[in-house]
Amino acid sequence: MKSIFAFVVAMAVAQPLAAQGLFDPVVFVNDTVVTEYEVDQRTTFLRLLNAPGSGRQDVVDTLINERLQAQAIAAVGLELTDEEIDTGIEEFAGRANMTKDQFLAALIEGGVAEETFRDFVEVGVAWRELIGARFGARVQITEAEIDRALGAAGGTSGVRVLVSEIIIPAPPERKADVDEIAQEIAASTSTEEFSNYAREFSATASRDAGGRLPWQELNNLPPVLRPILLSLAPGEVTEPLSIPNAVALFQLRDIEETGTPAREYAAIEYAAYYIPGGRTPAGLAAAEKVRARVDVCDDLYGVAQGQPEEVLERGSKPPSEIPQDIAIELSKLDPGEVSTTLTRANGETLVFLMMCGRTSAVNEDVAREDVAGALRSSRISAYAEGFLDQLRADARIVTP
Secondary structure, X not given: OOOHHHHHHHHHHHXXXXXXXXXXXXXXXXXXXXXXXXXXXXXXXXXXXOOOOXXXXXXXXXXXXXXXXXXXXXXXXXXXXXXXXXXXXXXXXXXXXXXXXXXXXXXXXXXXXXXXXXXXXXXXXXXXXXXXXXXXXXXXXXXXXXXXXXXXXXXXXXXXXXXXXXXXXXXXXXXXXXXXXXXXXXXXXXXXXXXXXXXXXXXXXXXXXXXXXXXXXXXXXXXXXXXXXXXXXXXXXOOOEEEOOEEEEEEEEEEEEEEEEOOOEEEEEEEEEEEEOOOOHHHHHHHHHHHHHOOOOOHHHHHHOOOOHHHEEXXXXXXXXXXXXXXXXXXXXXXXXXXXXXXXXXXOEEEEEEXXXXXXXXXXXXXXXXXXXXXXXXXXXXXXXXXXXXXXXXXXXXXX
């Protein structure tokens, strides 16, 4: 009996010319094949999310790894129920503040098949279960390790970065044009070129300075942005990041250790007052009038008095729960300072954003079980990477 590998090769050769192209094999991984269609689907998916790793070779490497993971999962007979897969989809959609149905609809509209995404989630969830079952019992975290982790967290040197920013408004009718401009900016090769783009396209207060921001503590930045900046060399630019009604890009100009302990924040308190008109002259003029009336967040209650309750939002949230665009703006503000860069309602509402204060995280208040969980997760991840490296070394990977 022919192997699946031989069968796939035979089928690929036997296909009529009309069917060639989209389902051509890109790489054979043991007895399975990665097709051109799958590469195209994954590339489209990553670009819809503005996620890194959307280059062709990165995508092919990722799909090879997922084939190896799927084969290891099948080898132990692990199968997920439809409910488990749906839960994984809901968790993924929740990261984008969407329901499962909303997220799937957005993917389909963007050209990604629901089956493609379900397969991606199924492999990811099942791989986590396999790794937990295979290596979980090996990971025992001691009290001494927790003590060392708590001590290190309070004594590590801080890092600060010198960054330039561009935030381009992108209402729905301009989204395609803005995405094209953003891709051009992402290819910038010098700080001067990036600054010229900032003066031309950015909607931030820093545009007149070419998007250049002063030194910032890395821990003041949104958690999602920190690893992206740390992966850059000075002069490099991030991939475009989609935020509500806008696209953001950042260029790393310099980075240094401060020699002082890094500060972690348990919560950030801010207020958002919503002004009709968006970034029109009338909307910006109204924002300037509000700015002249307020010195602290409490003053906004007087501004909003007599208006519908929803025009003013104020709260305190952990950094990881703050919407990305708001977190970016808050990272540039001290208590009492204001940003009028952001909009809502497809650009028709201006966000008058005010920093109220930051609450530092104190190591003594950190639950020891949370630290143990983080250490355990890190160690299991290391086991998983080693196991995948072994699978790849033992695999038969053939490019046609």
